[in-house]
Amino acid sequence: MSDIAAEIVPVITSRPSADPIIRCTGLQKWYGAVHALKNVDFHAERGEVVGLVGDNGAGKSTLIKILSGVHTQDQGRIFIEGKDASITGPEVAMRLGIETIYQYTAMVPEMSIAQNFFIGREPLKFGRAGFGVVDRKKMRRESMEGLKGVGLHLRGPDTPVKALSGGQRQGVAIARAMHFRSKVLILDEPTNHLSVKETNKVLDHVVELKAQGVTSIFISHNLHHIHPISDRIVAMARGQKVLDVPRDEVSVEEMTRIIS
Ligand SMILES: Nc1ncnc2c1ncn2[C@@H]1O[C@H](COP(=O)(O)OP(=O)(O)O)[C@@H](O)[C@H]1O
Numbered sequence: 695m696s697d698i699a700a701e702i703v704p705v706i707t708s709r710p711s712a713d714p715i716i717r718c719t720g721l722q723k724w725y726g727a728v729h730a731l732k733n734v735d736f737h738a739e740r741g742e743v744v745g746l747v748g749d750n751g752a753g754k755s756t757l758i759k760i761l762s763g764v765h766t767q768d769q770g771r772i773f774i775e776g777k778d779a780s781i782t783g784p785e786v787a788m789r790l791g792i793e794t795i796y797q798y799t800a801m802v803p804e805m806s807i808a809q810n811f812f813i814g815r816e817p818l819k820f821g822r823a824g825f826g827v828v829d830r831k832k833m834r835r836e837s838m839e840g841l842k843g844v845g846l847h848l849r850g851p852d853t854p855v856k857a858l859s860g861g862q863r864q865g866v867a868i869a870r871a872m873h874f875r876s877k878v879l880i881l882d883e884p885t886n887h888l889s890v891k892e893t894n895k896v897l898d899h900v901v902e903l904k905a906q907g908v909t910s911i912f913i914s915h916n917l918h919h920i921h922p923i924s925d926r927i928v929a930m931a932r933g934q935k936v937l938d939v940p941r942d943e944v945s946v947e948e949m950t951r952i953i954s
């Protein structure tokens with residue numbers, strides 16, 4: 695069998711500026727015998743929307759899992775705002791301002807909107823005795839303010855997340871990222887299983903966040919969703935980056951051809 699991957703000639707016309715928010719060089723990742731990332735360079739500029747595309751198994755999720763601290767690379771370096779970063783866990787990524795929204799977002803369905811909003815980052819209040827207790831009032835108030843900020847008017851902070859639609863859950867996750875002043879939002883197939891209306895809302899959020907200077911890395915199978923909102927398109931195939939160009943230099947038809 696011929697190695698088709700060897701025949702792919704990468705088209706790379708975008709290079710990082712002097713001050714990208716994320717820059718990775720030479721990333722390698724193996725899962726046992728599977729070479730999931732093969733010497734991948736990747737970057738994202740401040741306030742940029744990067745559309746990340748590729749067939750199933752191309753390595754997209756592996757790349758973003760490394761950036762969000764779910765996995766660590768076997769080789770290669772990551773620089774966040776110019777500093778060498780060792781992203782050893784999701785809490786490290788969050789501290790660096792990187793928030794990730796998956797298809798099934800990291801939410802606990804049985805818990806309330808307010809609890810999910812502050813999960814892992816609960817605010818404390820201190821009484822006279824000096825003990826810290828979770829400030830539930832603040833959680834309720836600020837979660838509702840955060841949701842209003844992204845144009846979501848949900849029933850109330852105590853509503854369990856399981857009562858929300860998929861699109862509303864994505865909205866809560868996006869509002870949460872905004873509240874904690876995330877600098878980079880990574881969305882891995884966030885629009886799968888969403889209605890057209892809900893999908894458009896998620897796409898609108900990404901555009902709004904860009905206006906606020908937030909960087910987004912948006913993964914989707916739907917190239918028609920990715921193309922209009924992206925500033926730049928990065929395509930992966932078989933663990934390699936095969937395309938990295940300004941959006942205007944590639945059409946949806948060309949993207950389809952490259953990744954299939
Ligand atoms: N946890 C894992 N264990 C073993 N193999 C994995 C794991 N995650 C991904 N892979 C493999 O790594 C390759 C890249 O997968 P992935 O990054 O999920 O691709 P994509 O998100 O582009 O579909 C695939 O061959 C996949 O089967």
Ligand SMILES: [Mg+2]
Pocket residue numbers: 754755756
């Ligand atoms: Mg994936």
